[in-house]
Amino acid sequence: MAAEKWVLMVTAQTPTNIAVIKYWGKRDETLILPVNDSISVTLDPDHLCTTTTVAVSPSFDQDRMWLNGKEISLGGGRYQNCLKEIRSRACDVEDTEKGIKIEKKDWQKLHLHIASFNNFPTAAGLASSAAGFACLVFSLAKLMNLKENQSQLSAIARQGSGSACRSLFGGFVKWILGKEGNGSDSLAVQLVDEEHWNDLVIIIAVVSSRQKETSSTTGMRESVETSLLLQHRAKEVVPKRIVQMEEAIQNHDFSSFAQLTCADSNQFHAVCLDTSPPIFYMNDTSHRIISYVERWNRSVGSPQVAYTFDAGPNAVLIARNRKIATELLQRLLFFFPPNSETDLNSYVLGDKSILRDAGIDGMKDIEALPLPPEINNISAQKYSGDVNYFICTRPGGGPVLLSDDSKALLNPKSGLPKEA
Amino acid sequence: MAAEKWVLMVTAQTPTNIAVIKYWGKRDETLILPVNDSISVTLDPDHLCTTTTVAVSPSFDQDRMWLNGKEISLGGGRYQNCLKEIRSRACDVEDTEKGIKIEKKDWQKLHLHIASFNNFPTAAGLASSAAGFACLVFSLAKLMNLKENQSQLSAIARQGSGSACRSLFGGFVKWILGKEGNGSDSLAVQLVDEEHWNDLVIIIAVVSSRQKETSSTTGMRESVETSLLLQHRAKEVVPKRIVQMEEAIQNHDFSSFAQLTCADSNQFHAVCLDTSPPIFYMNDTSHRIISYVERWNRSVGSPQVAYTFDAGPNAVLIARNRKIATELLQRLLFFFPPNSETDLNSYVLGDKSILRDAGIDGMKDIEALPLPPEINNISAQKYSGDVNYFICTRPGGGPVLLSDDSKALLNPKSGLPKEA
CATH class of the missing domain: 3.30.230.10 (Ribosomal Protein S5; domain 2)
Known part of the structure; x- marks a missing residue:
């Protein structure tokens, strides 16, 4: 040397x-x-x-x-x-x-x-x-x-x-x-x-939160120490789900994929709630997003969108294809329009072509969005300000040298x- | 005849x-x-x-x-x-x-x-x-x-x-x-x-909700059909807790009583979350009440208050004695003061003598409540309007003929x- x-x-x-x-x-x-x-x-x-x-x-x-x-x-x-x-x-x-x-x-x-x-x-x-x-x-x-x-x-x-x-x-x-x-x-x-299932489109809702969340390291440790459900999940539930999930991915079986993804996200948050003291990562906005997705999926009769939440309130939504992702973004912007001060360009990030496909070019297009047909309540409430921004993305590749x-x-x- | x-x-x-x-x-x-x-x-x-x-x-x-x-x-x-x-x-x-x-x-x-x-x-x-x-x-x-x-x-x-x-x-x-x-x-x-453990005082926070909750009949059925944690809870967790709870009650052991009560409430809600579609009974206000109680209990070093939630966002808080109940009511009114339009008399119902013991006679007394010592954040947020009213009560007797x-x-x- x-x-x-x-x-x-x-x-x-x-x-x-x-x-x-x-x-x-x-x-x-x-x-x-x-x-x-x-x-x-x-x-x-x-x-x-x-x-x-x-x-x-x-x-x-x-x-x-x-x-x-x-x-x-x-x-x-x-x-x-x-x-x-x-x-x-x-x-x-x-x-x-x-x-x-x-x-x-x-x-x-x-x-x-x-x-x-x-x-x-x-x-x-x-x-x-x-x-x-x-x-x-x-x-x-x-x-x-x-x-x-x-x-x-x-x-x-x-x-x-x-x-x-x-x-x-x-x-x-x-x-x-x-x-x-x-x-x-x-x-x-x-x-x-990433080429195997390239129909999938992912929209992330970065959700506003007034709480400081428990770090995942601390949360995990407390769950292992106190949750009486965690070991049952790890030993009895997850091994079967892993097999089913691998099969769903191999077969591009979106229904099974979505069912497993949503159920497993919910079970992870259930274990957090079963921890002492209980850990709440999802908030009312997270719950609302789940409810909208569940209602839409049920109205169609088969899953169109899967949701999953990590150690925080942000929703990661996986749409079965680009057409569904476009409809999903319309629904998300209907329920969670940007604040009047927020520029649309900084409210929907990532792959903005989905925004164009959704026919949304400015605030007036968001205001003109129709009530989703699965929502039968005419006075469906809107929650402006409850989402900080959205990121449109997709499955991607691994590490690369630059x-x-x-x-x-x-x-x-x-x-x-x-x-x- | x-x-x-x-x-x-x-x-x-x-x-x-x-x-x-x-x-x-x-x-x-x-x-x-x-x-x-x-x-x-x-x-x-x-x-x-x-x-x-x-x-x-x-x-x-x-x-x-x-x-x-x-x-x-x-x-x-x-x-x-x-x-x-x-x-x-x-x-x-x-x-x-x-x-x-x-x-x-x-x-x-x-x-x-x-x-x-x-x-x-x-x-x-x-x-x-x-x-x-x-x-x-x-x-x-x-x-x-x-x-x-x-x-x-x-x-x-x-x-x-x-x-x-x-x-x-x-x-x-x-x-x-x-x-x-x-x-x-x-x-x-x-x-x-009801005479056995007559120190206990109960304060119920009736929490505002914008959601229509799943009926408990429907919720239970869906949990039995879809939750992979429910049977484990029923067969492995609850039988042990029943024995421990009976013992805690017999011995007036408030620490064990509170620990079991809180853990079991949280586990019930965990099973609801593990249901497909997931059931959310608690909302952000419920979560906040839990966080305040947990923090207070931890700051004292032993449980002072137990919480439990049924199929809805209302908190049922069980204080170990009247002195703690008085301090609890002060904390609750600090974080959840009534709206300016709400009369204190219709905001704290039931046994109003606890309100008197807490030194609270009107809105000015609520405004003067000090930040609870376990809250180190000076700008602790207040959530006026998130609780509809409180009910102060206690364990009571069975059916009577009138x-x-x-x-x-x-x-x-x-x-x-x-x-x-």
């Missing part, structure tokens, strides 16, 4: 994911080993993703990290575990062009700079830590030339944030709980890629954040 | 009750047989009760009933089952003073008039059907001179409304699920009378409602 002031960098982009069979409860807090398998759908990184640049240089005198432009501590056990696991697997790296050669043993002494950026609000409860840890592990694995495959990397990301392991793949992903005490077989596998240097978050000379 | 135009009447008063170990799910819909035992506390009839007058006369040409002054149909299966069961057990009755003699066999031909009145809003979700069917059965049993004891009568009331069987006794009451196919051993027994004719709801000459 030469003593020059070179900087070697890798930039990657990693998606977030939403579980359709939920992860709730750890059997090992340190290794982050779950009490049951889970299945997720990866969300299109065009709309929700983390970008991370990792850099190594002999000039760095400590490991440092910046999240959304602000330096954060890497001292936490979860970061330390990931860094330790990755360093222990690092291999020789040679960049002949730049004349850089790093030997396997050098990685233990070299320091890292990490910069990470979410293209969506971190605090909105949209699984930013899943995309974040997945991107950290994926980009470091590239930088350090790890030989491990994606599933083996997922087992490292898992130690940062459990659900992060599912963000190492696109499409539909299963996190297998595993049997080993050391967690080596608790990893993610891809069930199908070779375009302009996308890097660190300066290739200094190894410091570009904005700094 | 003489052919004169005599009217023979009985008037009785029966309390409502609130379950502390919940009844949710029937194993037999017609006989109303539950999937688990339940335990309730009877509420003081001074504040919440049903008064019923039943009358018989050879001049009546059909069975008729008036509820809160309005005639209602007795055609429903539940009324018919109760009337049939009671008539089949009727005995000879003789009123020597009035010169009336009714023989056992006459009861099959004689018609009844029934008038019933709740001293609390029927639609407020305060178990009016429990008190109502209990009072119907109790008063008819007196009129027809049934030889059955209260538990045997409770098995008849059960066929009108499951929880009605628990309103045949004061104090703490257990509804034993029973084993017999015909339901004969599915009945209520008194665990302790011999004072002025209390009768039917005219002793005509057998028709007095108001009519």
Whole structure:
């Protein structure tokens, strides 16, 4: 290894994911080993993703990290575990062009700079830590030339944030709980890629909340300790649902998929309620969205839209196809119109073509939306202000390397954040 | 039996009750047989009760009933089952003073008039059907001179409304699920009378709701059919809780009592959420009340107040003693002050002496209430209008006969409602 002031960098982009069979409860807090398998759908990184640049240089005198432009501590056990696991697997790296050669043993002494950026609000409860840890592990694995495959990397990301392991793949992903005490077989596998079921359209309602939610780490621990229903769910209910869900996904069976997705989301929140003290992630707005979807599905006679809620009030709504998604967006905007001060352009984010298909170009189009036919109450109440904004998206692909240097978050000379 | 135009009447008063170990799910819909035992506390009839007058006369040409002054149909299966069961057990009755003699066999031909009145809003979700069917059965049993004891009568009331069987006794009451196919051993027994634990004070928050709730009959049926957690609760969780709850009640062990009461309420609502489609009885206001109580209990280090919610958003709060109840009422009025249009006198109902003990005489006293010390957020939000009113009450006694004719709801000459 030469003593020059070179900087070697890798930039990657990693998606977030939403579980359709939920992860709730750890059997090992340190290794982050779950009490049951889970299945997720990866969300299109065009709309929700983390970008991370990792850099190594002999000039760095400590490991440092910046999240959304602000330096954060890497001292936490979860970061330390990931860094330790990755360093222990690092291999020789040679960049002949730049004349850089790093030997396997050098990685233990070299320091890292990490910069990470979410293209969506971190605090909105949209699984930013899943995309974040997945991107950290994926980009470091590239930088350090790890030989491990994606599933083996997922087992490292898992130690940062459990659900992060599912963000190492696109499409539909299963996190297998595993049997080993050391967690080596608790990893993610891809069930199908993002092309397999590309009819699906996803609309996320970011719901306003006046409460500070219990963190999922704390919530899970309290559920494991106090809920008398959690073990029954993990042992008796989820294993059957996993089999049924895999089958539904393989067969593009939207009815089964929706039924399982909704039931499992509700059961996860039921376990939260069965916790002492009880945990409420959904609020009245979440409940209303569920009621509208249930009523619509029943009026049609088969599920058109599935809903699922993570550790917060936001609704993730999965429409069976683009036509249904258009009708869904119309319904959502009917019940939850933007405030008069809110610009439509900042109220419906992501794939705005769905808004165009819905024939909505401005407030007057929202005001003109008809009462959905399944609602027989003429005075159906509207809840302006109860949703902060919507994001239109779809199932998406897994992590990718960004070779375009302009996308890097660190300066290739200094190894410091570009904005700094 | 003489052919004169005599009217023979009985008037009785029966309390409502609130379950502390919940009844949710029937194993037999017609006989109303539950999937688990339940335990309730009877509420003081001074504040919440049903008064019923039943009358018989050879001049009546059909069975008729008036509820809160309005005639209602007795055609429903539940009324018919109760009337049939009671008539089949009727005995000879003789009123020597009035010169009336009714023989056992006459009861099959004689018609009844029934008038019933709740001293609390029927639609407020305060178990009016429990008190109502209990009072119907109790008063008819007196009129027809049934030889059955209260538990045997409770098995008849059960066929009108499951929880009605628990309103045949004061104090703490257990509804034993029973084993017999015909339901004969599915009945209520008194665990302790209302004097046993007379420190307890109960405050009910009648919560505003914009939703029409699922009826408990429909909700229970859907839970039995679709919840994968309900049977586990009924078979594995409740039997242990019943034993622990009986022990807590016997020993005046408020900590265990509160822990079990809260956990079981939450688990019942968890099962509702695990139902397809999910049932939401609690709303954001209910959740807030739980959060305040949990935080207060934790700040003290041991439970001061227990909460329980039935099939609606109303909170039933059980304070360990009068001092705590006074502090509880202060907290409730701090967070949920009345609207400026609301008169304090119609905002706190029932035992108003608790309001006096709390030093609250008018709106200015409510405005002057200090932030509860366990709330460290100075800008703690207030939710005026989210509670309709409070009722202060306590554990109370079982059914009583009202011999004072002025209390009768039917005219002793005509057998028709007095108001009519």
